[in-house]
Amino acid sequence: MDKLKKSLFWILPSLLALVWAIPLFWMIVTAFTNPTYRMTLFPSTGFTLDNLRYVWEAVPFDAYYKNTIFIVVVTFCVQFVLSTLAAYALAVLDFKGQLLVYVIIFLQIIIPNDVLIIPNYMTISDLGLVDTKLGIMIPFFGSALAIFLLRQTFKSIPKSLTEAAILDGASIWTIIWKIYMPNAKSAYLSFAVISISYHWNNYLWPLIVTNSVENRPLTVGLAIFAKSKEANMQWANVTAATFLIILPLLVAFFIFQRQFIESLTHSGVKE
Amino acid sequence: MKNNLTAWGLMLPALSFILLFTVFPIIRSIYLSVMDFRFGMAEPRFIGLGNYVRLFHSDLFWKVMGNTLFFALITLVPALLIGLGLALIVNKKSKITGTLRTIYFYPVILPMVAAASIWMFIYMANNGLWDQIARFIHMGPTDVLSRQESVLPALAVMYVWKEAGYVMIFFLSGLQSISPDILESARLDGATGWKLFRHILFPLLGPTFLFISTVELTNVFKLVDHIIIMTEGAPNNASTMLLYYIYQTGFTHFDYGLSSALTVILLVMLLVVALPRFIAQDKKTYYN
Numbered sequence: 001m002d003k004l005k006k007s008l009f010w011i012l013p014s015l016l017a018l019v020w021a022i023p024l025f026w027m028i029v030t031a032f033t034n035p036t037y038r039m040t041l042f043p044s045t046g047f048t049l050d051n052l053r054y055v056w057e058a059v060p061f062d063a064y065y066k067n068t069i070f071i072v073v074v075t076f077c078v079q080f081v082l083s084t085l086a087a088y089a090l091a092v093l094d095f096k097g098q099l100l101v102y103v104i105i106f107l108q109i110i111i112p113n114d115v116l117i118i119p120n121y122m123t124i125s126d127l128g129l130v131d132t133k134l135g136i137m138i139p140f141f142g143s144a145l146a147i148f149l150l151r152q153t154f155k156s157i158p159k160s161l162t163e164a165a166i167l168d169g170a171s172i173w174t175i176i177w178k179i180y181m182p183n184a185k186s187a188y189l190s191f192a193v194i195s196i197s198y199h200w201n202n203y204l205w206p207l208i209v210t211n212s213v214e215n216r217p218l219t220v221g222l223a224i225f226a227k228s229k230e231a232n233m234q235w236a237n238v239t240a241a242t243f244l245i246i247l248p249l250l251v252a253f254f255i256f257q258r259q260f261i262e263s264l265t266h267s268g269v270k271e
Numbered sequence: 272m273k274n275n276l277t278a279w280g281l282m283l284p285a286l287s288f289i290l291l292f293t294v295f296p297i298i299r300s301i302y303l304s305v306m307d308f309r310f311g312m313a314e315p316r317f318i319g320l321g322n323y324v325r326l327f328h329s330d331l332f333w334k335v336m337g338n339t340l341f342f343a344l345i346t347l348v349p350a351l352l353i354g355l356g357l358a359l360i361v362n363k364k365s366k367i368t369g370t371l372r373t374i375y376f377y378p379v380i381l382p383m384v385a386a387a388s389i390w391m392f393i394y395m396a397n398n399g400l401w402d403q404i405a406r407f408i409h410m411g412p413t414d415v416l417s418r419q420e421s422v423l424p425a426l427a428v429m430y431v432w433k434e435a436g437y438v439m440i441f442f443l444s445g446l447q448s449i450s451p452d453i454l455e456s457a458r459l460d461g462a463t464g465w466k467l468f469r470h471i472l473f474p475l476l477g478p479t480f481l482f483i484s485t486v487e488l489t490n491v492f493k494l495v496d497h498i499i500i501m502t503e504g505a506p507n508n509a510s511t512m513l514l515y516y517i518y519q520t521g522f523t524h525f526d527y528g529l530s531s532a533l534t535v536i537l538l539v540m541l542l543v544v545a546l547p548r549f550i551a552q553d554k555k556t557y558y559n
Contacts, residue, residue, distance in 0.1 A: 020375055023389045023390065039395070085284065089277070089279075093274050095275045095278035101282060104290070107293060114514065115517075116292070119295075120296050123291065139288075142286065142292070142293075172277065201380075222385065222388065223384050226391070239392075241388075257369075
């Protein structure tokens, strides 16, 4: 009886999981089979790599891949350095105007960049950065979320460590490098996951800023391709293209599932 | 004194980018929102509240606001309920729950562009998956994305599918922060199942509910990727939401004054939703 009850309990969750998995399942099946006229959940035609091959040749995905990787890596590195410095100041030093800094930081957390596309596009245009990778990245160099997350972790590091280091004549750089950064590894990792998945997936801003293959990231490339192929028989190609752009992140997620979920829990900034 | 200099020196690099791309554009939006400034004009011209008056007299504006709030409502409630349900399901350590958690959560990490590309075909008239099911149960074909009354609900289904896993992880961390002692003593008092949920878990999850509601509302207000790919506001602006309207006004109609006024309205909405939470948090952060 108990066993029956237990297995009954799993019916609904499993059904939900089935529904949740359908889009991904269909996408992968369709990407790897010959095109069909009707959308079928289960493969009705033979296995093929032609869709992937066609898409890879028809769309400059290699350029888009390079662009996305460049954008993701450089953005994260700049955020990493700048946020570390700012978080150290906020967490450790007492200074005049702290409250103002907090207000500005919270302002950015509340008001995401996407909302400010019009004025920010004007700024990018004034700076002559339209259709450059720098133009895509620069609004994200100062990351309030990163500063906030690091500050929380830095606060929990005992000040006595710093005081001892100062007595030994250590400079501020040594203190940050030797004490604060090693003790905040998990905060850095969390932010890395948030930042990388955000910029890998970001669409609206790069769409507005770029208009050439040399600077376009994967998401914009996929959208252009998908919108040009909004026809029955084309889903094989569009799913193949979609598969190509989500693969790295999806594989990383399936391997480091726990880390992803933990990190993204921080993206809501919760105490 | 030395502290002040060092601290501001360390703050400055990050802060200057935040000032340039968050604070300055907010001020610029407010400034441009009281200007007439369109494509081809050399200089903006002051018109007071003209843009706002124009918006308040425009049917399209009210339609867009209605769409945005309607979409927020029909995604927020299901996302919260399903997210909570999923969290309750996976809030146990076992192999099965680990797999389930992965499946419920994976849509979160997909780019919206990818999700939209997939769902565009699911919703395709006649030969898409949705319409085939509809025909199978003699309801279709429905062609959901082309009908005014069904386009937002259809987008909402996709969005809830994509977002429920995100809501789930907040409830999960809320559930896991409830002390086992409380649960144990409740169990000893005979609270199980629904009773346990209604009298113990639900009240303790209150703050999590509030928190997620504000996060989700903020997220919905800035949704736009899927509209650009799946509908472009069609049919007849039935799926145009605020940020898409801003994008259209600015980058298709080149009416920077009007789009700035819309931006200011969106900023106010975001602040109203988020401010209570941040004032509470700010105090906590600052006095810690």
